[in-house]
Amino acid sequence: MPEKIRIRFSVNGEEREVETYPMARLLDVLRGDLHLTGIKEGCGEGECGACSVIIDGELVNSCLIPVLQARGTSITTIEGLGTDGRLDRVQAAFLEYGAAQCGICTPGMILAAINLLERISSPTEEQIREGLAGNLCRCTGYACIVEAVRRAALKPERS
Amino acid sequence: MYKVIGQPVLRKEGRDKVTGRAQYVDDLTFPGLIHGVTVRSEIPRGKIVRAEFARDFPWNEFIIVTAADIPGKNAVSLIIDDQPCLAEQDINHAEEPVVLLAHPDKYLLERARQAVRLIVEPLPAVIALDESIAGTEIVWGKDNTFKSYLLKKGDVDRAWSTADYIIEGEYETGAQEQLYIENNGVIAIGNAREGLTVWGSMQCPYYVQKALMTIFDLPPEKVRIIQTETGGGFGGKEEYPSMIAAHAALLACKSGKPVKLIYDRAEDMAATTKRHPSKTHHRTAVSKDGKLLAMDIDFVIDGGAYATLSSVVLSRGTIHAAGPYSCPNVRIRSRAMATNTPPKGAFRGFGAPQSIFALERHMNRVAAAVGLSPEEFRRRNFLQGGDTTATSQVIRDNVDLAALLDRALGLSSYHDKKQKFAEHNRTNPEIRKGIGFATFMHGAGFTGSGEQYLKSTAAVEATNEGRIRVRVLVASTEIGQGTQTILSQIAADTLGLDYNDIEIAQPDTANVPNSGPTVASRTCMIVGKLVESACTALKQSLVHSGLLFAGYTPTEFAGACAAYTAKFGALRSFSEYEPPPGVQWDDERYQGDAYGAFSWAAYVAEVSVDMTTYEIRVDDFVALQDVGRVIHPVLAKGQVEGGVAQGIGYATCERVVWNSDGRMVNNQMTNYVIPTSMDVPSIRVYFEENPYSYGPAGAKGIGEIPLDGPAPAILNAVEDAIGRRVDHIPLVPEDLVKIIDA
Numbered sequence: 001m002p003e004k005i006r007i008r009f010s011v012n013g014e015e016r017e018v019e020t021y022p023m024a025r026l027l028d029v030l031r032g033d034l035h036l037t038g039i040k041e042g043c044g045e046g047e048c049g050a051c052s053v054i055i056d057g058e059l060v061n062s063c064l065i066p067v068l069q070a071r072g073t074s075i076t077t078i079e080g081l082g083t084d085g086r087l088d089r090v091q092a093a094f095l096e097y098g099a100a101q102c103g104i105c106t107p108g109m110i111l112a113a114i115n116l117l118e119r120i121s122s123p124t125e126e127q128i129r130e131g132l133a134g135n136l137c138r139c140t141g142y143a144c145i146v147e148a149v150r151r152a153a154l155k156p157e158r159s
Numbered sequence: 160m161y162k163v164i165g166q167p168v169l170r171k172e173g174r175d176k177v178t179g180r181a182q183y184v185d186d187l188t189f190p191g192l193i194h195g196v197t198v199r200s201e202i203p204r205g206k207i208v209r210a211e212f213a214r215d216f217p218w219n220e221f222i223i224v225t226a227a228d229i230p231g232k233n234a235v236s237l238i239i240d241d242q243p244c245l246a247e248q249d250i251n252h253a254e255e256p257v258v259l260l261a262h263p264d265k266y267l268l269e270r271a272r273q274a275v276r277l278i279v280e281p282l283p284a285v286i287a288l289d290e291s292i293a294g295t296e297i298v299w300g301k302d303n304t305f306k307s308y309l310l311k312k313g314d315v316d317r318a319w320s321t322a323d324y325i326i327e328g329e330y331e332t333g334a335q336e337q338l339y340i341e342n343n344g345v346i347a348i349g350n351a352r353e354g355l356t357v358w359g360s361m362q363c364p365y366y367v368q369k370a371l372m373t374i375f376d377l378p379p380e381k382v383r384i385i386q387t388e389t390g391g392g393f394g395g396k397e398e399y400p401s402m403i404a405a406h407a408a409l410l411a412c413k414s415g416k417p418v419k420l421i422y423d424r425a426e427d428m429a430a431t432t433k434r435h436p437s438k439t440h441h442r443t444a445v446s447k448d449g450k451l452l453a454m455d456i457d458f459v460i461d462g463g464a465y466a467t468l469s470s471v472v473l474s475r476g477t478i479h480a481a482g483p484y485s486c487p488n489v490r491i492r493s494r495a496m497a498t499n500t501p502p503k504g505a506f507r508g509f510g511a512p513q514s515i516f517a518l519e520r521h522m523n524r525v526a527a528a529v530g531l532s533p534e535e536f537r538r539r540n541f542l543q544g545g546d547t548t549a550t551s552q553v554i555r556d557n558v559d560l561a562a563l564l565d566r567a568l569g570l571s572s573y574h575d576k577k578q579k580f581a582e583h584n585r586t587n588p589e590i591r592k593g594i595g596f597a598t599f600m601h602g603a604g605f606t607g608s609g610e611q612y613l614k615s616t617a618a619v620e621a622t623n624e625g626r627i628r629v630r631v632l633v634a635s636t637e638i639g640q641g642t643q644t645i646l647s648q649i650a651a652d653t654l655g656l657d658y659n660d661i662e663i664a665q666p667d668t669a670n671v672p673n674s675g676p677t678v679a680s681r682t683c684m685i686v687g688k689l690v691e692s693a694c695t696a697l698k699q700s701l702v703h704s705g706l707l708f709a710g711y712t713p714t715e716f717a718g719a720c721a722a723y724t725a726k727f728g729a730l731r732s733f734s735e736y737e738p739p740p741g742v743q744w745d746d747e748r749y750q751g752d753a754y755g756a757f758s759w760a761a762y763v764a765e766v767s768v769d770m771t772t773y774e775i776r777v778d779d780f781v782a783l784q785d786v787g788r789v790i791h792p793v794l795a796k797g798q799v800e801g802g803v804a805q806g807i808g809y810a811t812c813e814r815v816v817w818n819s820d821g822r823m824v825n826n827q828m829t830n831y832v833i834p835t836s837m838d839v840p841s842i843r844v845y846f847e848e849n850p851y852s853y854g855p856a857g858a859k860g861i862g863e864i865p866l867d868g869p870a871p872a873i874l875n876a877v878e879d880a881i882g883r884r885v886d887h888i889p890l891v892p893e894d895l896v897k898i899i900d901a
Binding site: 039040041043081087092095102105110129130133137138140141142143 | 167169170172173174175176177178179180181182183185186337338339340341342388389390391392393423424638639640641793794796797800801802803804805827828829833834835836837839841842
């Protein structure tokens with residue numbers, strides 16, 4: 001058996017340290033060790049995007065990242081969005097425009113949308129569809145999600 | 160008249176979903192929790208000789224369960240009890256569960272699974288549907304047939320001689336994986352003496368309860384089933400959760416610890432149910448003026464190794480096989496057959512998408528043979544008020560299918576595009592364009608006398624936790640479609656209260672009455688009506704007690720509830736299903752009112768076919784339907800968009816690949832391809848709101864109809880684009896190469 005090691009990184013603005021196997025999946029460490037269960041496992045092979053988190057500004061599938069690779073990075077999960085109990089503009093738009101149905105893809109989808117809007121502040125429909133293509137949703141047919149992202153882009157980042 | 164119904168109120172549980180706080184089963188944990196895994200046969204048919212456990216493995220640390228540990232009957236109880244919970248001797252498909260293991264460490268558990276070897280004496284297996292029909296090897300019952308129906312209206316055999324044209328066609332549909340993004344999973348606690356509690360991802364808590372009562376030989380009060388937030392179902396969590404719940408409960412009883420059993424994607428795709436593959440043969444007699452004279456339909460579905468729900472899937476497929484057309488002579492023969500493949504099961508549409516695909520392809524072929532356009536041929540044959548369906552059900556709805564079709568054709572600029580595309584295709588050999596449509600119906604609620612046998616119950620109660628609210632008590636589950644929201648809307652308007660004054664109890668068999676399974680497009684129309692009636696009864700209790708008067712305000716209502724509970728105790732009212740007046744069904748002859756109401760639709764698809772890559776792209780989609788009153792415009796639109804996207808996948812890319820042992824080999828999201836945001840066009844959704852007298856506020860069923868139409872509409876469009884017949888789905892590029900280059 002490999003030995004457990006101590007790994008430090010920042011999650012949602014807080015410094016965290018975990019003692020775990022270096023090749024443990026970041027997904028399991030965030031869900032299991034840090035109880036951030038908003039991150040979901042859909043496929044375990046980087047296809048569905050349900051486990052999306054943002055690491056140093058990049059959208060990644062946390063099921064494909066060995067935790068060692070996250071050492072010293074800054075990670076954002078769904079739990080890190082919104083301030084003082086108020087929803088982030090993307091969360092609010094997902095709620096208002098029916099973009100969350102069963103909700104299992106929603107945390108990853110919202111992070112993908114936020115990451116997209118950080119890169120392109122006023123995306124076209126084509127750019128939204130392309131930006132979300134790594135996140136699968138089986139409920140919505142994507143229409144309400146695309147609409148929510150379009151609406152969110154029209155709002156100021158912090159309200 | 161309605162204040163909340165028809166409004167886009169926010170989803171009841173929406174905030175928890177967008178913040179990641181919603182608790183799905185894998186998000187729950189309990190002290191001392193251990194994990195479970197399943198050892199499966201890997202051989203499609205045979206006799207179990209023994210299970211060998213590898214030497215030098217710490218088996219004493221593991222909980223091991225086999226069929227011998229089952230205290231009650233070894234059967235996953237559903238319609239008939241043919242499927243064992245764990246195989247004892249006979250193996251009937253390659254994913255059959257045989258041994259269960261549990262351990263606190265998930266990684267060790269996976270190694271343990273690989274350290275168990277099942278010694279099975281193989282028997283000849285039947286994998287293909289045709290082999291099952293041929294019957295040279297009998298693998299189920301006396302002739303491999305789970306169920307057959309013969310539905311007769313008029314006299315088909317006498318019609319052939321009067322026909323100007325007789326047109327035949329053969330159509331096939333493949334299996335389809337539900338592919339909810341949350342895999343099947345449960346947590347079980349308990350012991351066989353004191354009882355069991357199971358939390359899980361599921362559509363039907365009372366189905367799970369019934370199955371566990373049989374397996375553990377326990378009364379209902381000792382089997383408590385609680386639905387956790389469920390990440391999609393689409394039918395895939397209708398019957399399978401009974402199996403996985405039983406497995407976790409067996410491990411929990413043996414270990415005395417909470418057991419979590421969550422499938423990974425590969426196991427979920429390989430072992431759990433899929434949509435039934437089908438074959439349909441049509442023989443149709445038509446007069447030269449394009450009137451249907453006779454329809455002779457043979458419909459066969461592959462049910463896999465055990466009966467599961469195949470008989471009712473077959474029933475719905477059979478009843479929908481002749482579609483929304485008036486024809487004096489109809490004969491439908493149908494069969495559900497056994498093969499040594501994992502059991503097929505419920506999937507949104509439940510047999511109807513299969514038979515409607517065949518019919519709507521065939522109607523285009525018949526129209527062409529008669530020399531009519533597909534729309535003109537259908538106009539001459541649509542059911543109208545007073546006409547009868549294939550089961551001789553008189554259409555009482557105020558439905559005008561010709562107008563519905565014309566509106567859909569107008570919305571999609573069908574005629575203009577048809578002409579433009581024909582021109583485009585003459586000059587553009589690389590990308591061919593086409594447009595096609597389908598017209599169809601879907602019956603809401605259980606088929607025939609199903610709802611009468613089910614006798615569903617809903618309850619509402621006034622609660623006072625700081626403030627008076629009304630709580631809706633139903634076993635109907637929220638699985639993404641909006642159960643909590645629409646039932647709250649119905650309750651709010653019936654009681655004249657605010658949407659926020661209504662809350663929904665968590666589906667928990669210890670606390671909610673059995674409002675029936677969350678299936679069959681029945682939640683809004685059937686359960687919604689029960690909630691409406693229960694609310695009316697609650698209001699009447701207050702009025703009859705002299706505590707509430709007409710024209711009351713919400714504050715007066717709260718005051719009346721407070722006064723009532725202070726005086727009489729709990730204020731709760733129940734409502735039990737009653738069929739609408741005049742509904743008659745003959746189970747023997749399979750004739751009569753198959754459904755309380757049908758929803759009706761006309762869908763138009765526009766496609767491009769890339770003649771280099773053989774890819775089909777859906778460029779535009781118009782979905783027009785009459786589902787009665789729309790309770791929630793955003794949720795209703797979401798149901799249609801999601802269903803159409805699944806239909807696009809069903810038609811063009813979702814192919815289950817089976818190996819010679821009947822195992823799914825592409826059981827990964829990497830190579831079982833569902834549509835992404837790049838593959839789905841903007842779906843234009845429209846409603847024709849004809850209120851239905853016996854639905855809540857006039858609503859009918861909506862959940863399944865969106866999956867019935869896309870596949871035939873898309874294939875009709877592909878035929879328009881390439882000028883070749885395309886009669887099977889999924890129609891993937893590998894198939895198109897053969898068809899186009901033939």
